[in-house]
Amino acid sequence: ETGVTQSPTHLIKTRGQQVTLRCSSQSGHNTVSWYQQALGQGPQFIFQYYREEENGRGNFPPRFSGLQFPNYSSELNVNALELDDSALYLCASSLPRDTDTQYFGPGTRLTVL
Amino acid sequence: EDKVVQSPLSLVVHEGDTVTLNCSYEVTNFRSLLWYKQEKKAPTFLFMLTSSGIEKKSGRLSSILDKKELFSILNITATQTGDSAVYLCAVRLSNTGKLIFGQGTTLQVKP
Numbered sequence: 416e417t418g419v420t421q422s423p424t425h426l427i428k429t430r431g432q433q434v435t436l437r438c439s440s441q442s443g444h445n446t447v448s449w450y451q452q453a454l455g456q457g458p459q460f461i462f463q464y465y466r467e468e469e470n471g472r473g474n475f476p477p478r479f480s481g482l483q484f485p486n487y488s489s490e491l492n493v494n495a496l497e498l499d500d501s502a503l504y505l506c507a508s509s510l511p512r513d514t515d516t517q518y519f520g521p522g523t524r525l526t527v528l
Numbered sequence: 529e530d531k532v533v534q535s536p537l538s539l540v541v542h543e544g545d546t547v548t549l550n551c552s553y554e555v556t557n558f559r560s561l562l563w564y565k566q567e568k569k570a571p572t573f574l575f576m577l578t579s580s581g582i583e584k585k586s587g588r589l590s591s592i593l594d595k596k597e598l599f600s601i602l603n604i605t606a607t608q609t610g611d612s613a614v615y616l617c618a619v620r621l622s623n624t625g626k627l628i629f630g631q632g633t634t635l636q637v638k639p
Contacts, residue, residue: 419570448625457532457616457629458571471624503569507627515560515576515620517627522569 419444419508419520427526428496436491436523438506444518445511446470447489449481452503452522464489493525501527530555534617534630542638545607549633551617552599559622561593561600566614566632574602574615607637 418441428434440447446465450458460473464483478494487508493500503524507517532553541547553561560578564571575584577593577600584591588607593600604611614634618627 446625448627450627450629455631457534457618457631458627460626460628463625465625471626473626505570509625514625515562515578516573517562517625518573519564519570524569 418442419506419518421504421506421520421523423523424521425524425526427528429528430496430498432496432527433492433494434496434525436493436504436506436525438489438491438508438520440487440489440506440508441518443510444508445487446509446514447483447487448507448509448517449489449491450505450507451475451500452505454502458505461491496527498527501525530619530621530628532617532619532628532630534615534633536633537631538634538636540636540638541607543608545637546603546605547607547635549602549604549615549617549635550599551601551630553617553619553628554598555619555621555628557622558595558619560620562618562620562627563591563600563602564616564618566616567612571616604635607635609637609639611635612637 448463449461452458462472563574580595614632617630
C-alpha cells in the first residue's frame with residue numbers, strides 16, 4: 416500500500432464526452448504526477464503539479480488538463496474523449512525531500528466507446 | 529528524443545531459476561534510474577539507482593547501474609511464482625520530475 420488513492424477505479428465513457436479522474440496523495444506529498452498507460456505499454460508522462468502549479472508536461476494535447484488543490488489532492492480532466500484515450504491512468508506522488516521516488520496509486524481504468 | 533528500452537519484452541521461467549532483466553537508456557540530463565514491479569495496477573517501487581557500479585539489493589532482487597554504457601540490470605534469484613509481474617524501468621531527468629518509462633518486461637514464473 417502506497418497511501419495514494421484514485422477514484423473511480425473503472426469508468427466507461429463515449430467519444431466526445433468529458434471525464435474527471437481524482438487522486439489523493441499521502442500526507443506531506445506536495446508533488447503529484449499523472450501518467451497514461453496503454454495496454455502492453457509503459458506509463459507515459461502527462462504532467463506534474465507542484466504546490467498547485469503545473470511543473471512539466473509531456474506530449475499530450477491541451478484537452479488533457481489538471482488541477483492540484485491545497486491539500487495536495489489532484490484531478491486530471493480530459494475533454495472531447497477519443498477512442499485512443501482508453502488506458503489506465505496512474506497518479507504518483509512524492510515527498511518534497513525525495514522527489515526521485517514516486518509512489519503510484521492503483522489507477523483508473525478508462526474505456527472510451 | 530529521450531528513450532528507455534527494456535529487454536526482453538517477455539520471459540517465461542520455472543521456479544528457482546535466476547533471471548536478468550535489461551534496461552538501456554538514451555536521455556539528456558539523467559538524474560536517476562528506477563525499477564518498479566507492476567502486478568495488477570499500481571507500480572510498486574523496487575530500487576532507485578544514481579551511481580554507477582553500486583549494487584542495490586533487497587532479498588532476492590538486486591540491481592546495478594552502468595552510467596558509462598547507459599544501462600541497468602535487475603536480477604532476481606531463486607524465482608517464485610509471486611515474482612510474476614511486469615517489471616518497469618524508468619529514468620528521471622534532472623530538470624523535471626518526469627519519469628520516462630520503458631515498455632516493461634513481462635515475467636511469468638511457472639511452478
